[in-house]
Amino acid sequence: MTLRESTRNHARLTTLLYGVCLCLLLITTGCQTAVDLRHDAVLAMNRGQNDLALQKMTRAVEKDPSSARNQFQLGRANLALDRNIQAQYALEQAYALSPNDPELTPDILDHLAEALFRQDRYENLFAFLGKHVEGIATTRDYLRQAKYMAKAGDPDAARLAFSKAAYFADKSDTEPYIAIADFYTSIGDQPNAVTALRYANYVDPGNLDVAERLRRFGIVPGPTITKAPPKPELLR
Numbered sequence: 001m002t003l004r005e006s007t008r009n010h011a012r013l014t015t016l017l018y019g020v021c022l023c024l025l026l027i028t029t030g031c032q033t034a035v036d037l038r039h040d041a042v043l044a045m046n047r048g049q050n051d052l053a054l055q056k057m058t059r060a061v062e063k064d065p066s067s068a069r070n071q072f073q074l075g076r077a078n079l080a081l082d083r084n085i086q087a088q089y090a091l092e093q094a095y096a097l098s099p100n101d102p103e104l105t106p107d108i109l110d111h112l113a114e115a116l117f118r119q120d121r122y123e124n125l126f127a128f129l130g131k132h133v134e135g136i137a138t139t140r141d142y143l144r145q146a147k148y149m150a151k152a153g154d155p156d157a158a159r160l161a162f163s164k165a166a167y168f169a170d171k172s173d174t175e176p177y178i179a180i181a182d183f184y185t186s187i188g189d190q191p192n193a194v195t196a197l198r199y200a201n202y203v204d205p206g207n208l209d210v211a212e213r214l215r216r217f218g219i220v221p222g223p224t225i226t227k228a229p230p231k232p233e234l235l236r
Helices: 003-028 034-046 050-063 068-080 084-097 104-118 122-131 139-151 155-167 175-186 190-203 208-216
Strands: none
Touching: 034 050, 034 068, 050 068, 068 084, 068 104, 084 104, 104 122, 104 139, 122 139, 139 155, 139 175, 155 175, 175 190, 175 208, 190 208
């Protein structure tokens, strides 16, 4: 092989390697789809890499701003960094794009309530919470209202909302009763906390979380407490 042929082959190999490297770079950066970026962002948030998650979600939204899931995850990424106004805007956009998705919409509303609460915008928060318990409301809507009424320092309003959450809950749903127990525990009302947990145990005797919570109060779940106690939503 002559020197000229060797030089020519070396140049071809260099060009080929450059092309491969460029393709790999495009695949890992510019060629990622919005879905790929969103997936990477969620993984980053799960690892606590919130700055990276925000970068990924910003790019995902730039690629597909009409995706409610993209806007939702952008809101989550902003919340993780206490960028609460930016989170609010993204979550409001997500809700506008998907106001009736049975899976996504409740998550959007939960995070939007948190964004408003962190800004101390209580008037807006209360109006927002009230709006979503008008008409056909779900147990989760009432639980959301109760949670933030309690966090905002209005235990009476929280108690009423918790009661409604339990009233409209499915007969086998322990979530509202666990939430009621947590609420009463937070305000130092142990008897009503125990009553709520006893009722949760009654509707789902095999629930290990409820059993563990009862044990913390020195109560061992078993046949002696399977008789229906008073329903927590009837307490005053």
